[in-house]
Amino acid sequence: MTVAVACPGSFDPVTLGHLDVIARASARFDEVVVAVLENPSKQGLFTIEERIALLEAEVAGYPNVTIDRFEGLLVDFCNARGIGLVCKGLRAVSDFEYELQMAQMNQRIGPVETVFLTTSPEHSYLSSSLVKEVARYGGTIDHAVPPRVAEALRAKLS
Numbered sequence: 201m202t203v204a205v206a207c208p209g210s211f212d213p214v215t216l217g218h219l220d221v222i223a224r225a226s227a228r229f230d231e232v233v234v235a236v237l238e239n240p241s242k243q244g245l246f247t248i249e250e251r252i253a254l255l256e257a258e259v260a261g262y263p264n265v266t267i268d269r270f271e272g273l274l275v276d277f278c279n280a281r282g283i284g285l286v287c288k289g290l291r292a293v294s295d296f297e298y299e300l301q302m303a304q305m306n307q308r309i310g311p312v313e314t315v316f317l318t319t320s321p322e323h324s325y326l327s328s329s330l331v332k333e334v335a336r337y338g339g340t341i342d343h344a345v346p347p348r349v350a351e352a353l354r355a356k357l358s
């Protein structure tokens with residue numbers, strides 16, 4: 201059975217880009233664990249509980265996908281659960297250099313392997329930070345996040 205940690209990240213908030221990668225990982229692996237980073241030194245817009253609740257609602261239709269949270273090193277989270285594989289989305293060349301560095305570090309210190317799915321082109325410009333910035337100034341975000349998340353963003357920023 202192949203288990204992968206998919207899209208480890210802050211998910212502040214989850215975007216359609218994340219969900220695209222999670223859906224495609226769920227079709228490729230037997231089990232998928234989405235790991236939400238809890239970073240006490242970084243104040244998010246949404247609390248960790250809110251980010252997890254939004255994600256859980258969005259992945260409810262995938263029986264082999266679960267959400268978990270982690271602090272510290274991703275490899276420690278993976279090793280504690282006996283998972284040797286991480287699956288991440290690659291949006292553009294600009295992602296590549298940093299992702300390659302992290303993948304090689306994780307391979308060395310884990311050892312945890314990383315595989316990449318290329319982001320679907322319609323989502324390649326999306327990031328949680330940009331979505332928040334657009335939302336903060338009242339721009340349209342319905343193309344970028346699911347309706348439930350758009351609603352939560354509007355409520356949070358109102």
Ligand code: PNS
Pocket residue numbers: 208209210211237272273274275301302303305306
């Ligand atoms: O959504 P983000 O915040 O851009 O995701 C970054 C993330 C979580 C993938 C990366 O920062 C990470 O893996 N952090 C956990 C700490 C860690 O393992 N650092 C060493 C990376 S080689």
